[in-house]
Amino acid sequence: MLLHYAPGSAHSAAVRIVFAEKGIEPELRKLDMVHFEQHSSAYLAINCHGTVPLLEAEGRKLFESFAILEYLDETYPEPPLIGGDPRQRYIARKWGKYVETHIAPNLAIARWAALHGRMPAEAQAGLANLLPERCALWLRAIDGFDREQLAASTHAILAAGQRLAGDLANNPWLAGDAFTLGDAAVYPHVAQFETLGLPVPAAVAEWLRRVAARPSVQAIREDLFPVAVMGPEPGRWG
């Protein structure tokens, strides 16, 4: 197995955490997002979305990180990480979805503003090779997101913090008494909040410390910094 990943990519970090939890070391290919290597024609030939991570396994190319996490959990069942019963599994999957629809897209926008993101002219030439929706998102970023979008994204991130606190009120982990793929998927994104000046409720701060203490997370902690790149596209209709 070969994992294409980038330091600073929260979605990549989730996959590496799960590999470590399973005690498996895939071959790694590192991309440099600071220099937009994910938009190079060599990488686009492997993944037309121009995003990381991408996992090559059994001659196939797998993208979409939460689906990769489930693939790994089903292929390497020990220790099981999707949750011990259907309820836990529902909650883990609910978070796997929420991170894509609400957390990551808004974090990318808030992060771009906070870090004064910019794309050098030579990298902008590569935009023409992206899929139309990725190109459009990057053009919006280069123009700068408007005040209304920034306010909506900040609001969504604060709301996500409250929602996380709700599920953590009586539990150490998001889906209850066991660490699941839900925690692995959400953690690397929320771990960036405080660096970017986005506050989290106390229950979330405690959970962040609990996740950070896991050896699987310790092993990649140097790669958990924020980089000014886009994430999944924000929802276009609700």
Add this chain to the structure above:
Amino acid sequence: MLEVHTWEPNANSGKPLFCLHEKGVPFTYRYVDMGAHEHHAPAFLAVNPDGTIPAIVHDGFTMTESTPAMEYIDEAFAGPALRPKDPFRRWQMRVLMRFMDNVVAPSLAMIASNRLAAPRFAGEDPDELRRKLDRIPLPERRSTWEKLMFQATPPDDIAESERRVSDAIRRFDGILSREEWLAGESFSLADICVFATFYGLPLAREDEVNDAASPHLMRWLRACHARPGLQAALKMGKGFVTQRAADVRQKLGVAEAAA
């Protein structure tokens, strides 16, 4: 006890209905009239404070994300398995459902609601509309309803949604030219997820969804419409969806298939 609070057998609202009928699981259908904005009224908000449908309540456990809820239904109840066994096939199923939920279904919803719902608000008292908006809990939903109520969806956004839906139609037709079902050799949740918004396309997008332009998608639509489970779910509607589905079956020549 299993209760499904939802509107018609359509889109997200319909996913649990299709899924439960395919598995043959009995449940109580609590109809939420979306046309009358019942999903933003206190009775429903007590079940789902987000004010989105469906809400599925099983022995006190409430689920409001329809795709993860379909996996729950497949795991928690007996009946035919609706997920392939092979991890790679499951990956395909899940990626397709994610694409459907995050890209295709919202595009279709934007197109359909601008065509069907937006005109109904024209001429209504703006203050009354504002009061309706104020009852919507999620800000991202409030903003879509605001666009509908005040005819403010940018035409470019609708054009982009059209592009994405046409693209998805071509993509699914391609998959179905190689595979019997969307995630391979067996019918799965991916088929339900797509069928829930695609069942009406032979009428709604006749120019693209027909035997000449998308033969493989048409073969799949016939196979889905002929399934007794999906048909039974479509018959549960109280509004136009059930009639629409009957018209589509007629058009596809599968009217009697599961009668």
